[in-house]
Amino acid sequence: MADYKDIIARYTAVPGGIIEAFHAIQKEMSYLPEEAIIAAAEAFKVPVAQAYGVATFYSYLSVKSRGKNVIRICESAPCHVAGAAEVVAALEKALGIKMGETTPDGKFTLEFTECVGQCQATPVITINGKPYGDVTPDKVAGILAAY
């Protein structure tokens, strides 16, 4: 795993690159640890509060520790009417956790998201950014088995 300091160093020359750096750190660590945010603030020469402000503004960035695989379920209106609630129930049951929680083994986190732009195949979930469309409760086990 790359050190967050090395990752940050790759972006300090990019104007406004702190968000790009956060993306890259999160790709490695699945969330933004406090030390990494402080290090980014130093590297980009902004107050720590400002770096925090950025990290907490965007729903894609998480300052809270998350599981290795982040499952997001779209709850926007088209997915909502297509049965997103049943998919939520099936995922919660399969993983034994509630939305917003992480499995005890640290493998999966469940989160809500708004539309991910795959609305030709509602309801939609994404796992680590990869979309799965036309999800039904009975497809859930098969999808999870790949992780």
Place this chain on the structure above:
Amino acid sequence: MAEEMRVVLRNYGKIDPLNIDDYINAGGYKALEKARSMSQADVIAEVRKSNLRGRGGAGFNAGMKWNFAYGVQADQKYVICNADEGEPGTYKDRIIMENDPHAVFEGMAICGYAIGANKGYIYCRGEYPYVVDLLNQAIAQAKAKGVLGEFDIEVRMGAGAYVCGEETALIESIEGHRGEPRYKPPFPPVSGLWGKPTIVNNVETFANVAQIIEKGGDWYAGLGAASYPGTKVLTLTGDVVNRTVIEVPTNTTIREVIFGFGGGIRDGKKFKAVQIGGTSGGFIPESLLDTPIDFDSMTAIGAVLGSGAVFVMDETRDIVDVVERIAGFFEHESCGKCAPCREGTMRMYELMKKVKSGKGTVKDIELMKKLGGVMSVACLCGLGQAAPSPVLTTITHFRADYDAKLQ
């Protein structure tokens, strides 16, 4: 039945997006060459003559916008392609970028030449990491071929904030800040990214530009509806038979879209409502389905064309349930910078939850109407201004659904 007309999606399914030679063999990058043989003013005049209006929602005349940036003296100017595409039910910009990335680059480079900018950014939403990869590969091919000349394009990735689609919030985000909209004026063509003159246009807007330069502004102005010419890429979702993407001339009616191209309502059910333009769009009842989809006709019926999302609901759908979900969306996506939106979206969501749970009263409906009216004028940016629209239009057109739940 009316036919699809493919201007933006002219190469859809016909070329390999990751083979630049395919694009070039289909006539690509000729328009950029042609534009560079013209004067900057003539390029802008041609785009103005086409009456191309923004496809990102606000419908502003693209050539006119470019002219503002052209007229400002500055050591640096920027072109930004807005690929934030956060409107629920919308995925047309993804389809355009995935299938024909060079058409977008070519439009951006023509804009860059016209206004005097040598740097372009594509701000692509974080939900599309696979599109970011594809764009970066296609940019590398364009650089290797030298087709873009001095014009440089860089991709930046959004991070899951709907408000960042608003052009000044987007600019803040590229600068590495929280994506909060700026006070306007100054507008971006005068002072945008890092305070420099900046043109922000939607993906679909840029994808039209090369065709306009190639075939002429008069050709484009003659397509579709006179006041908003050309085509519109629409994405059909909800209870429609064909959940798909189509491109139609702008004088096509909503009825043709849903019952012609969309194949009607699923499972033999009846139509109840359609929401066009994304989640901030108005709800439209059966009686208004013969309205053409162009910007001005939609505005005239109290709806919007917006992003071109077409969300269809059948007779079994509970409008209050859907609108409550939408109110939750706005409560979540409000950036919190201004009080009318920060507080307003929260109260609106509370009231909708109350009505949905059967505890609402006629007084709550009146309160929502009043609150919505205030928000639409008092909020700082388009998010808060448009947020009450689903509530207000459904109270007007689908009042029975509300009444059935009131105490």
